[in-house]
Amino acid sequence: MGNKKEKGESIEQENGKLGVDDLAMFCKRKGFVYASGEIYGGLAGFWDFGHLGVELKNNIKKEWWSFHVTKRDDVVGIDGAIITNPKVWEASGHVASFSDIIVMCKKCKKSNKIDKHEIGKVKCICGGEYDFEKAREFQSMLKTNVGIDGFAYLRPETAQLIFTNFKFVQENARMKLPFGIAQIGKAFRNEIAPRDFLFRMREFEQMEIEYFVNPKEKCPYAIGNSEIFVYSAEMQEKNKKMEKMKFKDAFKNGIIKTDWHAYWLEQEYLWFVGLGANKEKFRIRQHMRDEKSHYAYDTWDLEYEFPFGWKELQGMANRTDYDLKQHEKHSGKEMSIVIDEKGTKLIPHVVCEPSQGVERAFLVFMFDAYEYDKKRDNIVLHLHPKLAPYKVAVLPIVKVDEKLVEMAKEIYCDLRNEWNVLYDESGSIGRRYARNDEIGTPYCVAIDETSLKDKSITIRERDSTKQIRVKISDLKDVLRKLLNSEIKFEKAGKIVETRVK
Numbered sequence: 001m002g003n004k005k006e007k008g009e010s011i012e013q014e015n016g017k018l019g020v021d022d023l024a025m026f027c028k029r030k031g032f033v034y035a036s037g038e039i040y041g042g043l044a045g046f047w048d049f050g051h052l053g054v055e056l057k058n059n060i061k062k063e064w065w066s067f068h069v070t071k072r073d074d075v076v077g078i079d080g081a082i083i084t085n086p087k088v089w090e091a092s093g094h095v096a097s098f099s100d101i102i103v104m105c106k107k108c109k110k111s112n113k114i115d116k117h118e119i120g121k122v123k124c125i126c127g128g129e130y131d132f133e134k135a136r137e138f139q140s141m142l143k144t145n146v147g148i149d150g151f152a153y154l155r156p157e158t159a160q161l162i163f164t165n166f167k168f169v170q171e172n173a174r175m176k177l178p179f180g181i182a183q184i185g186k187a188f189r190n191e192i193a194p195r196d197f198l199f200r201m202r203e204f205e206q207m208e209i210e211y212f213v214n215p216k217e218k219c220p221y222a223i224g225n226s227e228i229f230v231y232s233a234e235m236q237e238k239n240k241k242m243e244k245m246k247f248k249d250a251f252k253n254g255i256i257k258t259d260w261h262a263y264w265l266e267q268e269y270l271w272f273v274g275l276g277a278n279k280e281k282f283r284i285r286q287h288m289r290d291e292k293s294h295y296a297y298d299t300w301d302l303e304y305e306f307p308f309g310w311k312e313l314q315g316m317a318n319r320t321d322y323d324l325k326q327h328e329k330h331s332g333k334e335m336s337i338v339i340d341e342k343g344t345k346l347i348p349h350v351v352c353e354p355s356q357g358v359e360r361a362f363l364v365f366m367f368d369a370y371e372y373d374k375k376r377d378n379i380v381l382h383l384h385p386k387l388a389p390y391k392v393a394v395l396p397i398v399k400v401d402e403k404l405v406e407m408a409k410e411i412y413c414d415l416r417n418e419w420n421v422l423y424d425e426s427g428s429i430g431r432r433y434a435r436n437d438e439i440g441t442p443y444c445v446a447i448d449e450t451s452l453k454d455k456s457i458t459i460r461e462r463d464s465t466k467q468i469r470v471k472i473s474d475l476k477d478v479l480r481k482l483l484n485s486e487i488k489f490e491k492a493g494k495i496v497e498t499r500v501k
Contacts, residue, residue: 045194045202055389080161091330113192152190198359212348229283276384295322381442468493
């Protein structure tokens with residue numbers, strides 16, 4: 001039931017691989033993401049999230065917070081200011097060194113940003129050579145006015161407010177090592193060349209943890225048996241291919257230097273795949289010597305294979321005690337904490353900092369969920385139920401039947417007390433199913449003439465298109481179990497013959 005073709009609209013990538021521009025087109029057409037201020041021509045690197053995009057984005061943040069904070073005893077959260085005292089960024093080193101290298105292509109004459117370790121090694125996307133002799137540095141922090149004569153920076157990362165508030169949080173929350181402090185919030189970077197839709201932006205959101213430990217103590221948590229592609233610095237230096245191995249073996253064999261690092265790398269991978277991401281598209285890549293930050297003992301990136309190549313999702317550096325010592329030095333405030341009954345003091349080490357962009361996670365889940373289903377002749381967005389903008393759609397079969405519509409609206413009002421629910425009575429039932437497949441709604445509830453007689457309804461599953469019949473009195477309980485993956489769809493009710501394709 002290709003409702004888009006009936007309207008003369010194109011279906012992205014019916015016969016090929018979905019590209020980033022195709023996804024951007026789909027997101028605009030369905031109400032996920034728009035270019036900010038598009039009616040005035042937009043502004044590169046800034047995007048607005050529509051009625052579906054904001055729900056998906058909020059669900060991503062909600063699930064991240066639940067996994068990393070709510071369900072753990074060793075992590076608490078903060079919400080730091082976007083604008084803070086400029087001295088924070090002087091102490092952190094951002095004012096002196098947070099810059100990009102700008103190079104111009106000799107062929108297409110376009111400027112681009114490259115990493116410092118790429119000088120002399122990379123070409124422009126057009127295939128032309130960069131003029132490395134004229135490369136220059138560009139400050140990436142955005143400035144803003146504060147008061148009459150003052151100025152400040154829009155924060156380029158969320159980490160530093162965790163460090164400056166470290167002692168307050170540790171004391172107020174009565175945290176003992178090891179523990180983490182989490183934060184979700186906006187960050188800003190004056191990117192030279194924003195590109196690849198939501199991947200490289202000037203305004204974005206970060207989900208980040210700074211995890212503090214006593215470096216002499218081992219990780220008390222088990223490193224599991226999950227496998228991932230590993231691309232170590234040695235493999236890169238010797239032009240070897242990445243290898244799939246278990247996280248615990250990568251640590252055991254000395255590829256990942258610390259048990260804490262291996263543990264957190266695995267946790268971040270498990271968070272993604274637990275929400276439906278394709279596990280075969282992930283790898284961990286170790287920073288090489290010439291790209292690793294000077295303060296980092298070891299750094300690994302969790303990477304994902306986007307249509308435009310393997311790219312960083314999370315940067316996870318073992319920052320040791322660098323940041324807390326810097327702020328102690330510049331502020332004159334003690335950053336050490338008492339770690340035992342003897343009164344021993346220690347400046348904790350940040351053994352790992354799982355830090356990722358919300359929008360990059362958004363891209364991962366959208367790329368992995370998107371499918372053009374040739375049999376249905378429409379797009380199906382296989383989003384995990386926890387991430388789907390709408391959990392359920394309520395659809396009365398016959399719009400003109402007042403009693404049937406009244407029953408459907410009563411069910412809708414009851415369900416939306418618990419979930420984000422869509423009500424739709426426009427068009428054929430087939431078109432309404434197709435519309436909900438496109439936006440990722442896991443289940444549709446159809447109310448028909450029989451519902452008025454026996455107080456039962458039909459639930460249709462998005463991914464399989466199978467249908468079951470359940471009593472209205474059992475509906476919420478059945479949906480709870482389905483949305484929480486507590487029961488298989490076929491076991492949730494009586495399978496009925498599909499009424500529409």
